[in-house]
Amino acid sequence: MDSFDLNSYLFSKRKQINQTIDKIIDQTSNSSVVVSAMRHSLVGEGKRIRPVLCIAASRAVGGQTEDVIMIACALEMIHTYSLIHDDLPAMDDDDLRRGKPTCHIAFDEATAILAGDALLTLAFEILSSIEPADKNNALKLLRVIDTIAKAAGYKGMIEGQIKDIAAEGKQLGLEDLEEIHVLKTGALIEASIITGAILGNGSFEQIEKLKIYAKNIGLAFQVTDDILNVEGDPVVMGKNIGTDQAREKSTYPSILGIEKSKEFAKNLVNNALQALEYFDKKSDPLRAIAHYTIDRKR
């Protein structure tokens, strides 16, 4: 574990992801304003945590980056679409994201809505254009698309956003808060890990273990987001802090306090690491990412 260099792993994987995204949305091939808006929100200093997790999960079961890189990029597009739509005036009304003006500020509302729609649709175009190695792989790709669509859909991420909006200004209990996060961010994080494992030819048992890992780091990631919204550095993060409190949003710090929230996140990471005991050292990237989930500054 100590010998694994997460920084250089993240650097190299992010580079691969960003280069592939660049190739997919080649600005020069289409001068449409919607493509500019898609690129505006997609290209830049994102953490790329979902695609990295997809690649790392594939590796943990013996797969190669090349086999899942397109899935990884599709996941980032779905995540980015959700950010664009969540930032809209009708929803969270945010003006800063990834260190840049949000999409509807840089362009306009209509373009931002359509750019989000286009990224979501492009994700499924990418997933269905992957050339399957054989006919068994075609079945696996259908399962990958189904897994991602379910996670992103009205029983997953979208329901989380609906519940999140409905909760604004209300004082939630821990259970309701957890439900929102499991849906809003947990579902797609879990799908990222599972689809990497599916296409990496993971066994049923491996995928079950990875689900436990995913659920725990997904929640730990969100608790840390809540903590960073209180005590993070907005310059490092590229987005505003203190926004949760300003909106009277229920968060882990607002319910548990900062210290207990950190303890809670640490326990979740320990659970995730325990689920990885089933795997060999090919899962070192996943191990390191589990620690990173709570140690990150942005």
Added chain:
Amino acid sequence: MDSFDLNSYLFSKRKQINQTIDKIIDQTSNSSVVVSAMRHSLVGEGKRIRPVLCIAASRAVGGQTEDVIMIACALEMIHTYSLIHDDLPAMDDDDLRRGKPTCHIAFDEATAILAGDALLTLAFEILSSIEPADKNNALKLLRVIDTIAKAAGYKGMIEGQIKDIAAEGKQLGLEDLEEIHVLKTGALIEASIITGAILGNGSFEQIEKLKIYAKNIGLAFQVTDDILNVEGDPVVMGKNIGTDQAREKSTYPSILGIEKSKEFAKNLVNNALQALEYFDKKSDPLRAIAHYTIDRKR
């Protein structure tokens, strides 16, 4: 041709489509407001022209309704999502659709944006959950998903909407107008027909002929929409008329006049019928729909 009863065909296919949509989004299984909003826009008196075309195209190459009914419903969900988003205040700002208040009027903007997102995502969930009859069919399903995603995406329907918004208040030439329609409505209509033919095991030649049919009735459909926006009955149509003129939109009637527009649409339908000469009487539904494209009152 004269012996084919289009009305009872449309009645029976729409019934099958509506029942399947009902089963897919079973309100009782999820009490979320987003599901109510999805149902609000999806359920009702829609023409269901895309799903009907998908079923009719499958039939023309020898396929069965049962094999494509899920694709048909997914297409209607994508169409409905595009209506919900196009009707938003940031875009066309319409308040009446399919005889009911538009989604953002009946609910609110945030819910309408998310309901659209959810319908788009659900379409891909439905497409990827279809149980392929065999492994060859899995490859075909991937091709179906790819075809639909491309048609709905930033090189198809979404680009059409962007161009349509940009054109508002400008006087377009026929060529620019046609480009908008080919992208905005033509692409998904063509995809409906092609995917029906793909899953109905159509040959390469059959699919090429159906593309010609599709391009022609797709445009005829739009020309007729423009004509109905001038001289249709808003009660029969379930939406406002005169809106194009009020927005100073370029339309076929505004460029060609009403009579020349009707002539143009008739020529398109004749081209479509010519492409069908390649097929036997299983293509009667497609033939009848070609006539219906311009004869309809809504």
